[in-house]
Amino acid sequence: MNGVLRPVRLRPSDLVRLGTAGLRARPGRALLAALGIAVGIATMVTVVGISASSQARLLRQLDALGTNLLRVSPGDDLFGDDPVKLPKGAAAAVLRIDGVREAGQTGDTKATVRRNDLIAGEVSLGISVQATSLDLLRTLDGRVRSGTWLNAATERHPAVVLGSVAAERLGLTAPDAQVWIGNRWFTVIGILDRMPLAEEIERSALIGFPAAEEYLDFDGHPTTVYERSDDESVESVRDALARTVSPERPSDAKVSRPSDALKAKAAAAGAFTGLMLGLGAVALFVGAVGVANTMVVAVLERRKEIGLRRSLGATRGQVRTQFLVEALILSVAGGAFGVVGGALATFVYAGVNALPAVVPVWAPGGALGTTLLIGALAGIYPAVRAARVPPSVALTAQ
Structure with a gap:
């Protein structure tokens, strides 16, 4: 209308297909990048679960003993x-x-x-x-x-x-x-x-x-x-x-x-969690660096694809969103596997040590929320870099 060309709006399903296309093309690299996130999330969920299970046993014991x-x-x-x-x-x-x-x-x-x-x-x-x-x-x-x-x-x-x-x-x-x-x-x-x-x-x-x-x-x-x-x-x-x-x-x-001693043990179990969560955060940071590195390499390797999409009318915002969604999917996939792995590790540890298996509700939710944040932060720079590639340079790149 009025001779003005307007870019097509991408639906959420379109963004998901675009975001997963690059991951499906290079599954090995995507798996390794997601593994770094999974290890960090699994560590944090396991630490929280084991600590909560230990505290639950002490508190149950305290309730039973009075x-x-x-x-x-x-x-x-x-x-x-x-x-x-x-x-x-x-x-x-x-x-x-x-x-x-x-x-x-x-x-x-x-x-x-x-x-x-x-x-x-x-x-x-x-x-x-x-x-x-x-x-x-x-x-x-x-x-x-x-x-x-x-x-x-x-x-x-x-x-x-x-x-x-x-x-x-x-x-x-x-x-x-x-x-x-x-x-x-x-x-x-x-x-x-x-x-x-x-x-x-x-x-x-x-x-x-x-x-x-x-x-x-x-x-x-x-x-x-x-x-x-x-x-x-x-x-x-x-x-x-x-x-x-x-x-x-x-x-x-x-x-x-005497029951004060059991309460102190429960508090000590919770305090130790902070140290272990710090170690899990380090592993998660390493995973985030891996995701960012994977996305930067993907941008360099897919300059022709980016140029072609730009030539066909894709805006910088759409290209930027595509790579940002790809980073988010990669992080969330790793986070989901990490949550499952951490929960399984908690249940195994609790079973071996005769503890009540407890994984706080906030732990999986917090873990997935953290992976979204990590995916966004790790994907911002590669997405911006992809959006800045001129179509003419991208189409002539070797």
């Missing part, structure tokens, strides 16, 4: 004259606090446990010998893996229950064996299961308070008191614990919540 367990241990002596000791009736006093359901206590006997009497007494294997009250297992919501727990009869005799780690270090997998504690044999009557909220118990050999006093010259003072209260009473109980255990000197009792 946050209503508190621990009382001796505080620091301001003058350093004598070691601080908790009173013998500490657990009984704690039970009188409103909201407390269970309370148990342990006391360090300073003795060592060995597999036999021929091993030097200095060899402890990192295992402590603890006197324990009978209600400790119920307070910690623990389980006996094999054998049995102490009772009113065995707590008075040379009988011992081993924590899971202590049993491993002593090379024992079942009870009915004997170990050397102090200067006599003790019979192993049980082995405990794991206790994530009381890892010190896992590394302990547990005997009754009466037996510890009779056979190991234990003074009867507990070194740790555990209590479990109603969920709604945790804070009020925490405020009252120190004053209840040591009314005259509340500073002699230090109160902590």
